[in-house]
């Protein structure tokens with residue numbers, strides 16, 4: 461085999477929806493998809509953040525649309541899917557990345573509100589997005605590929621002070637497998653990525669800054685550092701691409717060796 465180019469464009473003219481695309485991992489995924497030719501719908505609650513993602517994509521020569529949506533509301537995610545199809549055409553790729561972390565305290569100290577918020581956004585949000593995306597993708601001759609963002613905190617590691625978040629992310633891993641089995645026959649390929657600590661504010665412990673987090677990673681992680689958002693995006697793009705055409709219902713860990 462001769463490799464003629466290192467530049468790949470696995471998503472040329474494909475339509476991709478990314479939730480939580482206004483920051484962190486979601487923005488990195490949106491930019492990476494656009495860099496490989498996808499037309500991207502960037503969804504999330506804060507319009508300004510989404511507009512920034514769109515501007516970054518357009519500045520790099522890509523096409524994107526910002527759609528405000530709260531993933532815990534069925535009507536919002538259905539409207540985001542409809543907007544993607546209307547604006548760019550059939551929905552080829554969806555990345556369900558929106559999520560929140562409310563932790564740091566033992567379970568007995570967790571408020572009911574924080575419990576419900578995490579379950580609403582991290583679990584019900586992924587369910588509602590999956591349902592809307594699958595209902596669209598199964599009508600398309602070429603089907604589609606979906607990647608959910610879970611976390612090593614779910615089924616992969618043990619983490620004090622994060623029981624509710626961990627429960628929500630375990631649900632994402634298990635929901636991914638079930639949905640994948642239910643809908644691969646419809647031409648919809650569903651997988652998850654479980655990141656370990658990633659360079660966004662979500663992985664900072666209370667009172668920790670970037671330098672303290674880096675120092676912690678040097679001694680606690682086999683790789684000696686946390687993952688970049690681009691490294692997580694690379695795993696997401698692999699699963700969303702035809703490179704992974706026979707990968708179904710998997711949960712790909714990207715964690716600097718934490719669970720090795």
Ligand SMILES: NC(=O)c1ccc[n+]([C@@H]2O[C@H](COP(=O)([O-])OP(=O)(O)OC[C@H]3O[C@@H](n4cnc5c(N)ncnc54)[C@H](OP(=O)(O)O)[C@@H]3O)[C@@H](O)[C@H]2O)c1
Pocket residue numbers: 479480481482483484485486503504505506507509529530531532557558559560561581585609610611612654655656657658659660661662663
């Ligand atoms: N950073 C880590 O170390 C790490 C590790 C493992 C897994 N993860 C997971 O990776 C995903 C992205 O996290 P991140 O680190 O990139 O953090 P982040 O920058 O806080 O990104 C989360 C994004 O989700 C959006 N969002 C939150 N609630 C939403 C809702 N109800 N509807 C729509 N969008 C919503 C947020 O935007 P709005 O507030 O504007 O809606 C934000 O853009 C999350 O699912 C997180 O659990 C992160």
